[in-house]
Amino acid sequence: MCGEVGVLQTSGVIEWRSSGLSTVMMKQIVNKIIRGGARYLPQNKTKPLVTYRENIVQICRVCNDVTHPFQEAYGKFWYHCPNCDFLQSEVSRLLLSALNKGQGLGAGTGVGGGGYREYWISKLLHEELGLSRILLYGTGNTPTFQKLYEEGVDVWGCDISADLVADRKERYRERFFDAREFPQLRFDVIIAVEVLEHLLTPMKIFKLFSEHLTSDGMVAGTTDFYEGGDISEHIYVKSPLHISYWSKQSLQSAASSIGRFVSLFKLECPGSVYPDEKFGVLWPRKRVFFLYSEKFTDYFRNLAERYQILPIDKP
Numbered sequence: 001m002c003g004e005v006g007v008l009q010t011s012g013v014i015e016w017r018s019s020g021l022s023t024v025m026m027k028q029i030v031n032k033i034i035r036g037g038a039r040y041l042p043q044n045k046t047k048p049l050v051t052y053r054e055n056i057v058q059i060c061r062v063c064n065d066v067t068h069p070f071q072e073a074y075g076k077f078w079y080h081c082p083n084c085d086f087l088q089s090e091v092s093r094l095l096l097s098a099l100n101k102g103q104g105l106g107a108g109t110g111v112g113g114g115g116y117r118e119y120w121i122s123k124l125l126h127e128e129l130g131l132s133r134i135l136l137y138g139t140g141n142t143p144t145f146q147k148l149y150e151e152g153v154d155v156w157g158c159d160i161s162a163d164l165v166a167d168r169k170e171r172y173r174e175r176f177f178d179a180r181e182f183p184q185l186r187f188d189v190i191i192a193v194e195v196l197e198h199l200l201t202p203m204k205i206f207k208l209f210s211e212h213l214t215s216d217g218m219v220a221g222t223t224d225f226y227e228g229g230d231i232s233e234h235i236y237v238k239s240p241l242h243i244s245y246w247s248k249q250s251l252q253s254a255a256s257s258i259g260r261f262v263s264l265f266k267l268e269c270p271g272s273v274y275p276d277e278k279f280g281v282l283w284p285r286k287r288v289f290f291l292y293s294e295k296f297t298d299y300f301r302n303l304a305e306r307y308q309i310l311p312i313d314k315p
């Protein structure tokens, strides 16, 4: 048997038996063994997470294509989908727990809160298209529900914050429910203002919407839309609970999965305490979206001719 260069003794010392190997050769062999083992040691200690992110696969939460690590912004790391241009952030268990709790009684009430936007969209669709049964999805603590209710609109509301739902149930009973416990009802329109960016499983929610819409039922709302480029200074992703950054393409992908078309509109100064100019600076990519069936194609073409910018102004 050739090639035997040593035998490991119980003491751990290698005793060289075979002849013909010089000390230099033996050193070379030992060094080779050590170098071979080095590949199992961590090589790059400076950017372990980047290496990790480049080696795992994150699937797009909208179109199921493979995303790529994109960038960090405001403490969250984002992945980009090259197929639908959707951006999604990593979600820790802690963040998931916060998302599931909702924002409680503080939801929708802060600077730029969406209350007036909900009201304006509801009135537009109610008055111009006669859509009468309206669901405010994830309405938070905005006054919209109460205002529409007092006006006699067939309005329904839901949210995921336990304290908020309990409070509303006392006053409006079954008309205000937990968003995870939909009643057996179909709505003419589901309005989701400043909601889509919070969804970890958006396609599950779109399916839910579809199951609770009338045959020509509509989905409408607002969110900011990603239009490309670096997001490190996009204030919209600063909110810890914003984990999705939609693009027009990704919304189209979601809409087509429930048989709807998409129209996007700019808006003036929707329900913000800031003057118009400041609103535009802070949220330049804010858009109103409408997801509608073929029946309303002409209406939305017409609406786009009437308004380049929807006149949603603060009340």
Ligand SMILES: [Zn+2]
Binding pocket: 060, 061, 062, 063, 064, 065, 081, 082, 083, 084, 085, 086, 250
């Ligand atoms: Zn995608």
